[in-house]
Amino acid sequence: MIIFTLVCMTIGAAAAIWLARPLLQESGAARLIGIAAGAFLALGALGAYFVNGMPDAPGAPYQPRMEALRAADPETLTPAEQEAWLRDAVRRDPRDIEARRLLGRFLAATQRELEAIAHFEQAIRVSPQARLFNDLGQTIVTLNEGVVTPEAQRAFTTAHAEDPAMPEPAFFLGAAAYEAGDRAAAAAFWGGIITRLDEDDPYREAIASRAADLLSRPSMGGADPAALTEGAERPDVEAMIDGMIARLETRLEADPADISGWLTLARARMMQDDPAGAADALARGRAALPGDPAARALISALGAAFGLEETDA
Amino acid sequence: MIAEIGRFLIALALLACVAQTFLSWRGADQGGRSGAARAGAAAAEIAVVAAGFAFLLLIISFVRSDFSIAYVATNSHVDKPLLYKISGTWGGHEGSMLLWCWILVLFGLGLARIGPRDPALRARAVSFQGLLSSLFFAFLAFASNPFERILPAPIQGADLNPILQDPLLAIHPPMLYVGYVGLSAAFAIAAAGLMQKSGGRELAAALRPWALGAWISLTGGIALGAWWAYYELGWGGWWFWDPVENASFMPWLLGAALVHSAIATEKRGAFPGWTVFLALIAYILSILGAFLVRSGVLTSVHAFALDPERGMWILGMLGVSAVAGFALFALRAGSLGEGDGFEPTSREAFIGVNNLLLAVTAGVVLIGTLYPLFVDLMGWPMISVGPPYFDASATPLLIVAAALMPVAAFLPWANGGAKPGLKQMRAAFLLVPVAGAIIAFIAFGAPVLAVVAGGVGAWALCGAAMDVGVHWRAAKARAARFSVMGRALAHAGVGFIALGAAADASRPPDINRALAPGESLVIAGHTLTLEGVRRADGQNYMADRATIRVDGRAAVSPERRYYPGADQTTREVGLRSDWRGDLYVSVGEARLREDGEMVYELRAAYHPLVWMLGFGAFLVVAGGGLALTGRLMSGAPARVRGRSDAPAEAAAPSEAAEARA
Amino acid sequence: MTKARRRLWITAAAGAVLIIAAALAVTAMRDAMVFFYSPAMVAENPPPPGQRVRVGGLVVAGSVERPASGGANFTVTDGSAEIRILYAGALPDLFREGQGIVAEGAFDEEFRFTASTVLAKHDETYMPPEVARALRESGYWQEEGGDPTPVSSLDGADAAGSSAR
Known part of the structure; x- marks a missing residue:
């Protein structure tokens, strides 16, 4: 404030003298005009300045601000400051993949997926790690509103190959296979990840129940039986479900290793209000796939979802 | 702090x-x-x-x-x-x-x-x-x-x-502003002259260098803006008759009228009132331009901060300047005096007609620009006035002005007689290349207006060449040679601009099509093949860069950029230029085909002879610069006279400053 | 030539040029004037098919469809009605969902609007004036302290950046 005042006063005084000088060299009225003009200039400028001036407001150049931010406790930062902090770290060391990954996740979480993807890709160029590919794939999926695009699939495939124990890539690869209609591959991915995860891992249950739900949906015609029940004549739906069960039974006769088939069968039985039949289907499935812990896990998950006791056929 | x-x-x-x-x-x-x-x-x-x-x-x-x-x-x-x-x-x-x-x-x-x-x-x-x-x-x-x-x-x-x-946008605004604001000096001199009851000739001599300097800069600024719009907006247009462009075009037209009428006033005392009036109104239209650009009253393709409150301020400044200028003019125009007489086929007469055409064109542009605003103020159903209006009204007037332009250089002052001038110009002989140009444009299937503009462009070019040929040797003094060369270059520039505009108006239709890598499209006889698209990020943007082969050889690389800081997408155009024209490709959004294949929207255009527009503008600027140099060298170099005329005290402050330093 | 005759000449020339220019301007204006229609106006009293008009409104979030052949189709609204716009050209870079745009073109017999030009501008506070007026008249949009924001929850702007890929 004091320095500012001094600077302005100096400038104002210098300008006033410069302005008045030619008049002061003359005599009489001219001198008076010179003094008046000088005073008008300096005082008027000060007055015009104070119309909206904020002499106390400090400047906030970016670099000093960042230094202050770096020194601060990260816990106390606002989200905007955290973002600036991360960007600053990335700017200072472009190879700092930890900061880059955090920044990418921050951006992905705030709907700036494109930028997030660019950061993940740059981090991958420095160090091709499974978790970075995983982040990349997930962000691409979010950007495309849940669709696992070929690009995302490539990222997940790489991540899965690097670290098969990581749950998300396997889950999304399964989702991609499921979307493409390859239920066996989807079941393999999902089953594989379920068996690799610990019993008490929260992901395990979540993935298993989601996988069981998807795999048990009837696949023919793409029609959802739940939707069909609305409005349609009851006998028609009954007949449809009967037909579906019959076809499933024949198919499973020929290929008992079709886990999706068993799950669908159980679900169809449940729709007929036949819990015993559903439990029986699950039990037969378990028996048909004895050496497959993944299939067992999926069957258990669906059984749990239907509230059925676990029985062996 | x-x-x-x-x-x-x-x-x-x-x-x-x-x-x-x-x-x-x-x-x-x-x-x-x-x-x-x-x-x-x-x-x-x-x-x-x-x-x-x-x-x-x-x-x-x-x-x-x-x-x-x-x-x-x-x-x-x-x-x-x-x-x-x-x-x-x-x-x-x-x-x-x-x-x-x-x-x-x-x-x-x-x-x-x-x-x-x-x-x-x-x-x-x-x-x-x-x-x-x-x-x-x-x-x-x-x-x-x-x-x-x-x-x-x-x-x-x-x-x-x-x-x-964009690098061009770093220099375009300062240049444009020197043009806009430079006209203020002409305004100030004109108003001062009315106040002092100066004679018309003296006044024209005093304000002409300032008007010329400002007008050169305005020309350069507008040309850079058009060039920027051509390659940065990604639509391939260079002039849209957009309100923001019109805002700069109106003072330019009046400035062009002013630099010509000031010659007639200075040399022959002709139309002194008109010259002073132009000097006043050219700057007022500059302020009007600032109002249109900065107040957001009109929809424009160019961006600027928009705020109606600012509009009121600028309108206020416009009012003060206009009232002060026109009141002085109304009270004092009589003191400017009358010039010597002249014949209808003299150079003054042609300059007068040129002025009339330029001023009327500015008026026509003004009406087209302001009419939608007027309609909006009246609360009538909203309208817009687009390029068809300006093409049908302003363009024909400008073509007529350009057609008369080459002849004027061969006419004598005062007591005219067009015949000796046309003979000296070998007008009949020049009509051969002009006819050639017209036939060429017709052969390429150009629209009528473009054929006419092409013929006029060729006419102006030939006339300018003949102007140098005839008058260069006649002009003995160095200053006079500068003037002749400046005039010929600037007029040749107008010819190039007319030819370039005519060629661009007769270009083949643009093609907008989505291609997958490996696919091709054909435009103006060139086969463009999309080779692939890859990432090419910059310091503050992410970009997809397409590689496109032209006729299997040289590649162009348009980009589509996303700036996360501004959360905005832009295009960088891929250009391949030679003397015949520009091949112009920009890449748009990616999309998926039914079969899941990724395709990229390409916009391809061919702009024949488009370089003539830029080259023409350069010649106008260069010619204006030579004329200004010639003007400063001849008779009364303002700088030298100013020093010797002014008393020693006038220079004292700067000398004192130097002594102190 | 006498002064009087010169005056006459100048006046005659100026008068002739002015008359020609005025005639040019008037005929050109009649042919080139393009009326603006908001979606509500189109619903109420549509322009005849084939007539060049401008329409405008806010781009409805999620309505933008990009055919594999190129171009883009989208819907604009003023809150009370909607217009589907077909456009074969490249959208301006500033085009985005939830933003005000103006399109110039014509309706066909089946009342599809085919645009030849789309004008869009991105400035947080910017709205093409004709769109702003139409929206104000429909009560769909209010100015709050000079910071115009759509009253409805049309916030499709987040997804707009996705077009870069």
């Missing part, structure tokens, strides 16, 4: 302009050699230094990314390249207004140093320039202050509009 000092400097510059107005006025009353007149010049110096330092401080604030300044926060970003941090200083409304104001006071200082020879006229002109500057500095200080603060400061800026992050 830097920001607050900047604000103080703007306030100081404002007060200096006010002091300049009053002191110079008094100085003019005392004959222009008194202490008051010198104090007025000192005030102009203070304003220049203060505004210049304020501008410098604003640049520093941009470079340091001081987001506590609202203007910096809305127009910059830490990750922006340094060049665009600096050019961002004049990329938005407030900063460009500061630049505008600085140029105003620079012209004020210029008038004080090398202005009209008559010291009283000079002091009066400095006073009027002070008035014009005071208006704009008040607007800057109180309604558009670039040093406005926001507290607490945002941590990151909103970035400069990415389409403005």
Whole structure:
């Protein structure tokens, strides 16, 4: 404030003298005009300045601000400051993949997926790690509103190959296979990840129940039986479900290793209000796939979802 | 603190302009050699230094990314390249207004140093320039202050509009503003001359170099803007008859009229009132342009900060300038005198017709630009007036003006006679290439207007060549040769522009099609094959760069960029130019085919002879520059006379400053 | 030539040029004037098919469809009605969902609007004036302290950046 005042006063005084000088060299009225003009200039400028001036407001150049931010406790930062902090770290060391990954996740979480993807890709160029590919794939999926695009699939495939124990890539690869209609591959991915995860891992249950739900949906015609029940004549739906069960039974006769088939069968039985039949289907499935812990896990998950006791056929 | 000092400097510059107005006025009353007149010049110096330092401080604030300044926060970003941090200083409304104001006071200082020879006229002109500057500095200080603060400061800026992050946009606005604002000097001299009851000839001689300099700069600025629109907006157009473009085109037309009529007035005393009137209204239309561009009253393809409140301020300044200028004109135009007589086939007559056509064109453009605004104010159903209106009204008038242009150079002053002139020009002989051009345009299936424009362009080019051939040897003095060369070059530039515009109007239709890598499209006989698209990120943007082979050989690489700071997408055009024309490709959004294949939207166009537009504009600028040089060398170089005429005291302050340094 | 005759000449020439220019301007204006229609106006009293008009409104979030052949189709609204716009050209870079745009073109017999030009501008506070007026008249949009924001929850702007890929 004091320095500012001094600077302005100096400038104002210098300008006033410069302005008045030619008049002061003359005599009489001219001198008076010179003094008046000088005073008008300096005082008027000060007055015009104070119309909206904020002499106390400090400047906030970016670099000093960042230094202050770096020194601060990260816990106390606002989200905007955290973002600036991360960007600053990335700017200072472009190879700092930890900061880059955090920044990418921050951006992905705030709907700036494109930028997030660019950061993940740059981090991958420095160090091709499974978790970075995983982040990349997930962000691409979010950007495309849940669709696992070929690009995302490539990222997940790489991540899965690097670290098969990581749950998300396997889950999304399964989702991609499921979307493409390859239920066996989807079941393999999902089953594989379920068996690799610990019993008490929260992901395990979540993935298993989601996988069981998807795999048990009837696949023919793409029609959802739940939707069909609305409005349609009851006998028609009954007949449809009967037909579906019959076809499933024949198919499973020929290929008992079709886990999706068993799950669908159980679900169809449940729709007929036949819990015993559903439990029986699950039990037969378990028996048909004895050496497959993944299939067992999926069957258990669906059984749990239907509230059925676990029985062996 | 830097920001607050900047604000103080703007306030100081404002007060200096006010002091300049009053002191110079008094100085003019005392004959222009008194202490008051010198104090007025000192005030102009203070304003220049203060505004210049304020501008410098604003640049520093941009470079340091001081987001506590609202203007910096809305127009910059830490990750922006340094060049665009600096050019961002004049990329938005407030900063460009500061630049505008600085140029105003620079012209004020210029008038004080090398202005009209008559010291009283000079002091009066400095006073009027002070008035014009005071208006704009008040607007800057109180309604558009670039040093406005926001507290607490945002941590990151909103970035400069990415389409403005372009090297050309770093120089286009300053050049344009020198043009707009330079016309203020012509206004100030004209108003001062009316006040002093100067004669028309003297006045025309005094204001012509200023008008010419400003008009050259305006030409260059408009040309750069058109070039930028051509390659940056990605639509392949260079002139859209958009309100913002019209805003610069109207003062340009009147400026063109002014630099010609000032010659006739200076040399022969013809139409003195008209010349002075043009000098007044050209600058008023500059302010009107600023109003149209900055108030947001019209839909435009060009971006600018938009705020109706600012519009009212600019309208106020427009009103003050117009009332002051026209009132003086109404009261004093009689004192300008009458020139010598002339025949209808003399050069004066042709200059008069050229002026009439240019001014009427400006009026027609003005109507087309303002009519939608008028309709909106009346609350009638909203309309827009687009290129078809201007093509049907302004273009024919300009074609007629260009057709008469080459003949004028061969006509004698005063007692005309077109026949000897046309004979000297070998007009009949020249019609052969003109007919060739017309036949060529017809063969290419050009629209009627383009055929006519092409013929007129060829006519103007041949006429300019003949002008040099005939008059170069006749002109013995170096200054006269500069004048001849300048005139011929500028007129040849008009010819090139007409040819280029005609060629561009007859181009094949653009093609907009989505292609997968490996696929091709054909335009104007060229096969474009999309090779692939890959990432090519920059410092503050992400980009997809397409590689496109042309006829299996050279590749062009248009880009589609996303600027996260501004959250905006832009295109970088891929161009392949040769003397025949530009192949123009831009890449749009990606999309998926049914089979899941990724395809990219390409926009391809072929612009034949488009270089002629830029080259023509360059020739107009170069020709104007030569004419200005010739004018300064001949008879009365304002600088030299100014020094010798002015008393020793006038130079004293600067000498004193040098001695002290 | 006498002064009087010269005056006569100048006046005659100026008068002739002015008359020609005025005639040019008037005929050109009649042919080239393009009326603006908001979606509500189209619903109420549509322009005849084939007539060049401008329409405008806010781009409805999620309505933008990009055919594999190129171009883009989208819907604009003023809150009370909607217009589907077909456009074969490249959208301006500033085009985005939830933003005000103006399109110039014509309706066909089946009342599809085919645009030849689309004007869009991105400035947080910017709205093409004709769109702003139409929206104000429909009560769909209010100015709050000079910071115009759509009253409805049309916030499709987040997804706009996705077009870069």
